[in-house]
Amino acid sequence: MSLLITNIAELMTQDAERRVLKDAAVVVEGERISWIGQAADAPAADTVHDAQGRALLPGWVDSHTHLVFAGDRTAEFEARMAGESYSAGGIGVTMNATRAATDAELLELARARRAEALRGGTTYLEAKTGYGLSTEHEAAIARVTSQVADEVTFLGAHLVPKGAEPEAYVDEVVGPMLAAVAPHAQWADVFCERGAFDEAQSRRVLEACAAAGLKLRVHGNQLGPGAGVRLAVELGAASVDHVNYLEDADVLALAQSWDQYDGGRGPRGTVATCLPACDLSTREPLAPARRLLDAGVQVAIASNLNPGTSYTSAMNYCVTTAVLQMGLSVHEAVRAATFGGALALHREVGDDVDGRRAVGSIAVGHRADLHLLNAPSATHLAYRPGMPLTHAVWQAGAQVV
Ligand SMILES: N=CN[C@@H](CCC(=O)O)C(=O)O
Ligand SMILES: [Zn+2]
The missing domain is CATH 3.20.20.140 (Metal-dependent hydrolases)
Structure with a gap:
């Protein structure tokens, strides 16, 4: 099963290049991130989650x-x-x-x-x-x-x-x-x-x-x-x-x-x-x-x-x-x-190393641990302190919140 999370206003990858993408999308296959890029270029998937202009971070x-x-x-x-x-x-x-x-x-x-x-x-x-x-x-x-x-x-x-x-x-x-x-x-x-x-x-x-x-x-x-x-x-x-x-x-x-x-x-x-x-x-x-x-x-x-x-x-x-x-x-x-x-925790790199995937960043091959904020950018974490900004959470590809 694949999942497309699209209409992401800000995608803070925390990947090796520290990329922050605007108008982005992520595709998840099973427990693994299989694609990230501009929403307009996203491939089709079995299911779609419309992030409605929210910000997505690694869990x-x-x-x-x-x-x-x-x-x-x-x-x-x-x-x-x-x-x-x-x-x-x-x-x-x-x-x-x-x-x-x-x-x-x-x-x-x-x-x-x-x-x-x-x-x-x-x-x-x-x-x-x-x-x-x-x-x-x-x-x-x-x-x-x-x-x-x-x-x-x-x-x-x-x-x-x-x-x-x-x-x-x-x-x-x-x-x-x-x-x-x-x-x-x-x-x-x-x-x-x-x-x-x-x-x-x-x-x-x-x-x-x-x-x-x-x-x-x-x-x-x-x-x-x-x-x-x-x-x-x-x-x-x-x-x-x-x-x-x-x-x-x-x-x-x-x-x-x-x-x-x-x-x-x-x-x-x-x-x-x-x-x-x-x-x-x-x-x-x-x-x-x-x-x-x-x-x-x-x-x-x-x-x-x-x-x-x-x-x-x-x-x-x-x-x-x-x-x-x-x-x-x-x-x-x-x-x-x-x-x-x-x-x-020595878990920042790896695509299925010893049966385990990297966590802590959004990159192809890494575990799909994702945190969708009820805000258009991560800046709101500091700009709106104490507000309940966690909107949805995926852990190893499964939506848990
Ligand atoms: N500093 C040592 N251990 C804990 C405190 C443990 C406790 O007071 O129960 C800490 O990380 O702060
Ligand atoms: Zn401690």
Whole structure:
């Protein structure tokens, strides 16, 4: 079955040439984009969707979520709004609530959140473990996560649980916990921050996970300057996330990591993933996305959905914030939330590579993940902040919204 989406006022492809087409059309065959071009030149298809002058973007690629948890942290949020600062310790509150839930309850909660994200235009999503913090609970959460997320990240090194001795806990993370979770995960992450894991502990976790075949990502430089960015670049992590507190040397290292990049055929560098909703909720300085882009760093924008620092999956809101408060153009912000997220997950290139297609851009051969706005241009995301602009969504060629 083929589908022609026509009468698109603005088609923001986020493809290699960063093309933005006016009066455009897209043809989808099965799960795959098979044609893009001017509406007047479009081939016939089995069915037609008249976009009626709306804007079409790639579906959002949310490359940083903590989708699987129970409970909420309203009281902590209220305290923060009253002037308290965020600390990693709150993770323990969610650990207790999550351990108390059954796997079936966690799956139901996560499925509801995944559906909410999809309704907001998120067609591809990464999710982390990290609220189990024991071998048994991390393995259970990894199994649940693999049923709802497109990419699964092992984050046993999220917090040393209360009562545990840090080095003994790291021994567990790199030993039995890693062995139990690795079959369900593609990625490993560590919260390299004061109050969580120091540089040596983070390095140990990341090296062990890499040796077990997991690709790397890092939570770093969120609450103050630190080793996260440096470690991520040194170990070839796909992404370092938060990046609120950066020294010039961090920005330089991130930029240099992209020196050899040739569009995905050779090695990739380390993406800097900015989490605007989290920055606002924690009242941390916004990540310096403008400075990073100007330095030549590849940037992603993600939701960081979690009950502590960012209880939202609204990527429209993250993009709006990036434009209004972080100094990005609309095109740059949309790129970071689509192509940038895909790059941070090594999914930005490929026409049926290992049975999977590229996501995060609209190009022939890529997965037909499409987001139709109820607006004539993507500019309206920032121009009409907070308005419900998601009109229709296709995921792998199927209309889901
Ligand atoms: N920074 C570490 N982890 C989460 C917060 C987790 C929590 O507080 O529950 C984050 O990305 O912000
Ligand atoms: Zn996070």
